[in-house]
Amino acid sequence: MSMDFYSGRQEILNVLKGVRAGDLPHLIHWMKTTSDFDEFTSSNDDVILRSIAEDLRQRLPFEAMLSSEQFAIQKLNQQTKPTIHIDAFLYDDDCIDSLCEEGKMSRNFCLTCGSSHTAPLEFISHSFSLVELKFLYQHVLPDLTGKVLVDVGSRLGAVLFGGYFYSSAPHIYGVEINPDFCKLQDIIISKYQLSERIKVLNADICTQAVLLQNADVVVMNNVFEYFLDRSEQARVWKFISENVRKKGSLLVTVPALENSLSDLQVDMQLSQWVEALPLHYDVFPEEDKEALEQIHLYRIL
Secondary structure, eight states, rough: OOOOOOHHHHHHHHHHSSSSSTTHHHHHHHHHOOOOTTTHHHHHHHHHHHHHHHHHHHHOOOOOTTTOOOOHHHHHTOOOEEEEEEEEOOOOOOHHHHHHHHSSOOSSEEESSSSOOOOEEEOOSSSSHHHHHHHHHIIIIIIOOTTTEEEOOTTOHHHHHHHHHHHOEEEEEEEEEHHHHHHHHHHHHTTTOOOOTEEEEEEEEGGGGHHHHHEEEEEEEETTTTTTOHHHHHHHHHHHHHOOOOOOOOEEEEEEEHHHHHHHHOOOOOHHHHEEEEEOOSSSOHHHHHHTTOOOEEEEO
């Protein structure tokens, strides 16, 4: 027998009232954090985005890095702690858990070869996860009706596809210097018929002054550190700070601007360019909070 909203709510409250007092906090914590409700809360947009991720997984090596990314591969290998690239858009935690159970990957590395003396691997992602995309479009950014959004270094297109399904932005641009990634994004845009609102430009962002000057939102997720040497990073940041100038427009970065610029020789007065806006990171379960806290929002002054 199906119930209306009020009857369903009362049934749930009746169940909670019948739980032993000592177990109630555990049950409520489970309800807040479980993925068991996903099938009831997942929207059609979520389903399409997961389908896009599946399509991309089929076309990429497991680590989702291409041989044309020599600098990024070299940088990954230089990490002080063993680090692997796991693209968060392609592989959510459930995916990783399944791969670990199948023995196709591990969350740990061996400290003494052949022993059980292990430590956690560092994971790095150059894409937002589905949860991060929802947070970005449903909790960080305002209504994007009539707005222009630019993703700098759009890579696999996660920010673009998230913008299509989770926002009303009519003009969504990805700027990606690697032609191999542009081809992948174009395949998805064509297959899912997204070209009315999404356009990918195979270009160096430093050739896109007019696009940046017209943007209402600019997204930059881990965009330069793994792909450019420090002098190039400084040059690009200078260009962006000179062209992302529309008063009141928004800049989304991972990590915080101060972190990105701290090791670079770049003459930028952040306090004269942007103001940091507070974000509420507790709108998703606790286990997602660490990733969400890497996302920072700024308003252009």
